[in-house]
Amino acid sequence: MAKRTALLIIDVQYDFLEGGSLATNDANAVIPIINEIRNKVHFDDVVVSKDWHPKGHCSFASSHPGKALFEDITLPDGTPQKLWPDHCVQGSHGAEVHSDLKLEPTDFVVFKGQHAEIDSYSAFFDNAHKAKTTLQDHLQSKAITDVIVVGIALDYCVCFTAMDAKDLGYTTTVVEDACRGVAPESTAAAVENMKKKGINLIKAETLLG
Numbered sequence: 017m018a019k020r021t022a023l024l025i026i027d028v029q030y031d032f033l034e035g036g037s038l039a040t041n042d043a044n045a046v047i048p049i050i051n052e053i054r055n056k057v058h059f060d061d062v063v064v065s066k067d068w069h070p071k072g073h074c075s076f077a078s079s080h081p082g083k084a085l086f087e088d089i090t091l092p093d094g095t096p097q098k099l100w101p102d103h104c105v106q107g108s109h110g111a112e113v114h115s116d117l118k119l120e121p122t123d124f125v126v127f128k129g130q131h132a133e134i135d136s137y138s139a140f141f142d143n144a145h146k147a148k149t150t151l152q153d154h155l156q157s158k159a160i161t162d163v164i165v166v167g168i169a170l171d172y173c174v175c176f177t178a179m180d181a182k183d184l185g186y187t188t189t190v191v192e193d194a195c196r197g198v199a200p201e202s203t204a205a206a207v208e209n210m211k212k213k214g215i216n217l218i219k220a221e222t223l224l225g
């Protein structure tokens with residue numbers, strides 16, 4: 017099968033960037049790196065994911081009176097859930113992709129986390145692995161064999177997306193310096209888990225050099 021590569025740009029939305037409700041440290045630094053990768057490397061397909069929650073989403077601490085921010089709970093269906101500040105509410109400014117990120121009309125936008133009762137860190141499946149997004153059908157329609165994953169957050173949505181991509185049979189690469197994580201410990205653990213799974217972790221210079 018001919019190698020065909022997609023760039024997956026994960027959740028570069030205002031709420032995860034500096035000043036956002038769930039800002040990750042130094043997050044805006046990924047934007048020029050991702051833009052440079054796009055400018056210098058040819059991709060057969062580019063996908064932009066958006067965390068896209070309804071008001072009152074089950075991942076919001078505000079939806080669980082008596083529970084604390086960042087607490088780990090179990091949802092009624094048994095799925096583990098960390099409780100986040102309200103973020104990426106459908107139609108809000110915080111849910112928009114940063115205007116400095118270079119986008120093209122041909123980019124494929126995938127929405128995730130739209131269902132009130134289940135979260136979706138991965139751009140492929142919800143956290144219970146019950147429902148899929150539009151991403152896998154899209155990549156298959158483009159005969160994609162390889163994915164390169166960048167964006168936010170390395171320890172959550174980037175990691176979950178890369179793990180699912182690998183399970184689905186894609187040759188999977190994460191550009192570590194084109195990502196930022198929520199917390200150092202979970203980021204280090206995510207990197208180890210991805211390496212163990214056979215996901216390639218590289219630096220942007222490997223693509224750009």
Ligand code: VGL
Pocket residue numbers: 027032067075100137168169170171172173174
């Ligand atoms: C994310 C926490 C909650 C992410 C999304 O994009 O990594 N993290 N929702």
Ligand code: ZN
Pocket residue numbers: 067069075103104129
């Ligand atoms: Zn979210």
